[in-house]
Amino acid sequence: MQAVLSLKKYLKPYMVFAIIAPVMMLLEVAMDLVQPTIMQHIIDNGIAKGDTAYVFQMFGLMILCAVIGLIGGVGCSIYASKTAINFSADIRQDLYETITYFSNSNKDRFTLGKLITNITSDVEMLQRALTMLLKMFIRGPFTFIGAIVIVFLTARELFPILLVVVPILAFAIFFFTRLSGKLFLKVQEAVDGVNIRVQENLAGIRVIKAYNRKHHQIQQFTSVNENLMKRNIHADQIIGILMPLTAFVVNMGIIAALWMGAIKVENSTIEVGVILAFINYLMMIMGGLMGSSSVLMQIARAIPSAKRIVAVLEEQSEITNLENPVLTPIKGEVEFDQVSFAYNKNNEPVLKNITFKAKPGETIGIIGMTGSGKSSIINLIPRMFDVDKGVIRIDGLPIKEYDLSMLRGAIGFTPQKATLFSRTIEENVRYGNNEATMEEFIEALEASCAFEFVEKLDTKEQYRVTQGATNLSGGQKQRLAMARALIRKPAILILDDTTSAVDSISEKRIQKAIEENFRESTKFIVSSKISSLRHADKILVLDDGVIVGQGTHEELLEKNKAYQEIVSTQLVRGGTLHE
């Protein structure tokens, strides 16, 4: 419940709507309640006494009540929807913004599938609960209480029937509501399972096809889908039992009313209209109880969603700015001083005592076995993660002291997996620098050897990249991702194995273009190929998270065993390096 209450601030801007909706509903309920009594008067004072004028007069009154009730009902629906739609849109927006600021560890903790469920179906669930609440929290209890009071005042002879019927109805509805609340919680968990499976399968569709695992994936989906179906059926069955049960109890009440009523009409202690009005009120009591129970049920279903939403909204990004961050422009001197880092703080660090220095304009190559920690080192520079021990300095200042946007703005980062968005090529490249001129845009394409293939596309730079960039080759993706980093003209350029899918001739041209155009940038180049790094000013040789050698290609070749071993594996016949 705490979770639900902490979301009330999202309701504040729409408080006026949220008040108007139930007030309008009150109007509808009042009109509904008064109508059986009018009907009773039409029967007993009009029809029974042959007073046609009275009948028409009351009939007019009844129509007026119905129209006012209709206005109340429609008004309530409009304002309840307005409140709930705006409320949920604001939560969705905040969730999206919160997730955007998440650090990588925050994202890893929540998982992508759950975050998507959060932003879609959890918010939807809250929206439905709020709409229902605004419509029904007045309607249910007021109809229920109002009908009981009116029966007490106008048909006291039949009131004992209510004393029997109402507790039975209330108990049955309360019992089934509680039960179905629990069952719907299980339905929600099953929806999670389906969402996660769909998301994972669609993202990995190519691997699934390549490994011919379609059948296996379909089986897995069938299993989560069947689980959802069974839980849905189970929850619906409970509602299915409730309806006939309450109808049975109400029908018993009606029979009792007709029976007792008939005797009393014979004794002239009651009139026919009173019996008919009583039957109407009995139906209203059942409707009121059912309405209240469906609000409770919807709230019970929304509480787990609210909890999950609040957990995301309250998650603090682990990587934040200091109170007065440094805004001095970055020149590009990077120093790692005894840096250690672990992704999982209970496990062994993946980087241990990393120490090196890069001067502005230098090229630093990083080489090592798979999993030795190369990407981890460069991920620490734009603060994708924060170090556990030691310090990273840029231009002599710890990176934590810099304004985060400014720090990242000074870095051109191309991660190992080239990620492009479903936009045009130009928009994708300009993502690195929206202010770049057309000349700078072309320069970046040329430096990354992307220009030649973009020129050949029918719509050139306006070519639309599909979701997941499936309409580009691996090498083309890498070139565009590099162009996006280069267009920034960054003080620090980081290329994480970005030429693995690029042919060796293009790779050499890229290296040359970067050397010529980015003389002042400090360049970090991660690669498993010596040929990509041999001209670097300094090469760091990593082994299991430790720097086991650093120096130029020649220095390392002369005295570093680990480097010599890597070189020997990449020599082709004749003693030259494999390009």
Ligand SMILES: Nc1ncnc2c1ncn2[C@@H]1O[C@H](COP(=O)(O)OP(=O)(O)OP(=O)(O)O)[C@@H](O)[C@H]1O
């Ligand atoms: N997000 C993460 N969460 C937990 N562990 C991680 C994460 N990323 C990497 N690791 C682990 O950290 C270690 C170093 O990984 P890293 O990606 O830095 O290696 P690498 O040298 O770049 O490897 P490769 O050449 O295969 O890209 C590995 O053992 C890896 O399993």
